[in-house]
Amino acid sequence: MVELHPRLQQDTRALGETPLCWIRYMNDRRFPWLILVPRVAGVTEWHELAVQQQQELLALVNRCAENLKRVAAVDKINIGALGNLVPQLHVHVIGRHDGDPCWPGPVWGNGAPQPWPEGESPDWLQPLRESLSDRCA
Numbered sequence: 509m510v511e512l513h514p515r516l517q518q519d520t521r522a523l524g525e526t527p528l529c530w531i532r533y534m535n536d537r538r539f540p541w542l543i544l545v546p547r548v549a550g551v552t553e554w555h556e557l558a559v560q561q562q563q564e565l566l567a568l569v570n571r572c573a574e575n576l577k578r579v580a581a582v583d584k585i586n587i588g589a590l591g592n593l594v595p596q597l598h599v600h601v602i603g604r605h606d607g608d609p610c611w612p613g614p615v616w617g618n619g620a621p622q623p624w625p626e627g628e629s630p631d632w633l634q635p636l637r638e639s640l641s642d643r644c645a
Contacts, residue, residue: 540603
């Protein structure tokens with residue numbers, strides 16, 4: 509049984525899941541930011557997934573990026589799978605606005621996260637959940 513890395517558990521909130529992935533959002537009000545985490549034990553790199561899993565993950569990344577851009581009305585989508593601090597394979601899908609707190613630089617290491625207060629969530633969360641509902645539980 510694969511478990512979500514403690515750092516991802518701490519820094520993100522649940523949005524939904526597919527048979528392959530947990531879909532979570534970063535607990536940071538500054539950015540519309542998704543984290544897709546394959547539920548495959550021991551995988552730290554994309555190429556370690558089976559080819560079918562890679563294709564399924566790519567399709568989900570694309571679908572999340574397309575829908576996040578639309579529902580959060582962002583200018584740009586950044587996608588990355590760094591894994592330098594959290595070895596468990598996870599893919600970042602980040603909505604960016606010209607003029608956001610880190611623009612045009614990367615979000616990593618720039619400024620302090622601004623967590624959502626308990627009981628609050630992003631305005632874009634429910635429309636995104638609905639746009640992914642045929643893929644997410």
